[in-house]
Ligand SMILES: [Fe+2]
């Protein structure tokens with residue numbers, strides 16, 4: 269039995285030789301991705317993960333892990349396996365974006381046309 | 390591919406790159422050189438993954454075991470406010486472990502596997518936590534100076550290349566600033582207090598100085614192996630550099646309080662380098678391999694906690710749970 273400097277450890281009556289069976293797969297449950305909103309009006313942002321057996325516990329752990337210093341007003345938790353994510357290997361799917369100038373305000377140069385028209389009148 | 394090349398078993402640098410696709414390796418190294426982060430599902434060299442898992446996992450274990458010597462004093466911290474503050478600090482440290490286990494998990498080692506390696510003694514954790522906190526003053530010295538050392542290490546690593554580790558460290562460093570202030574406040578209170586309080590804090594400092602000097606580890610041998618780890622931004626600073634940084638920042642603050650460090654050779658030389666008596670690395674090796682005053686207790690306490698909590702975790706588990714590696 270451990271006689272510890274820590275009275276809590278002594279009270280717990282722990283054998284110094286106490287081999288245990290290894291933790292099994294899923295002993296620590298699956299993971300949830302945690303999102304929080306810093307203040308009303310902001311977007312929710314991903315802050316990290318927690319391990320939890322269900323959404324309610326994930327919420328509790330998420331609040332404790334990421335929201336205990338008053339930096340959050342709202343929290344979402346989502347099972348990791350329910351997130352459908354793109355692969356970094358496929359990031360070329362975003363490659364053609366810069367060519368699509370017709371989507372951008374800067375892609376429209378009306379002043380040139382107006383000035384040309386004014387000169388012509 | 391280097392696949393069939395003969396690899397000299399003594400050439401660690403060649404061995405660590407053996408079999409890697411040179412094109413992918415090149416793209417990977419260019420990304421890091423450009424200051425971009427590596428994310429979990431990116432291609433990475435085997436050795437990069439292996440070293441990061443080892444490092445982040447040990448870091449996580451250190452946080453969770455580090456909560457034990459400090460926790461010793463929660464019930465007896467002088468005054469309600471200090472009990473609350475110490476509890477909050479210890480909770481932070483356990484939270485750091487969770488953040489770091491999560492970062493390591495993204496590299497493919499499950500949290501169960503990491504905990505199993507901790508409680509069987511297969512994985513290491515920071516050597517300092519194998520020493521006992523004899524008095525309240527020991528807990529104060531830990532909170533100030535061990536956390537100070539940890540911050541130097543964590544700030545350096547936060548600039549590393551692996552995204553999830555950097556993000557966890559940023560979060561951790563924010564909380565550490567409270568630990569440092571809290572620890573300093575406690576030490577200053579004792580050092581500026583009664584004769585008895587000064588003796589207490591001096592005693593604790595004298596006890597903790599050797600483990601503190603061990604904290605950053607022995608001088609690194611500069612090998613090709615460490616050079617590659619530095620190029621990959623896995624290792625961000627040499628052990629000696631971090632130790633110098635620590636001495637430079639904290640020895641003057643310790644001397645300011647009129648406290649004495651138990652090393653007659655400790656001084657800053659004309660070149661601005663701190664000189665000190667070489668720490669006893671044999672003692673360090675002995676303790677890290679299980680021969681310290683608290684190693685057995687620390688692991689027995691962890692095993693006990695895992696075992697007594699097991700039925701709760703099992704009761705809550707549902708058959709439809711399915712593990713997949715977290716995203717980030
Ligand atoms: Fe910490």
Ligand SMILES: [Fe+2]
Pocket residue numbers: 482536539565568
């Ligand atoms: Fe800390």
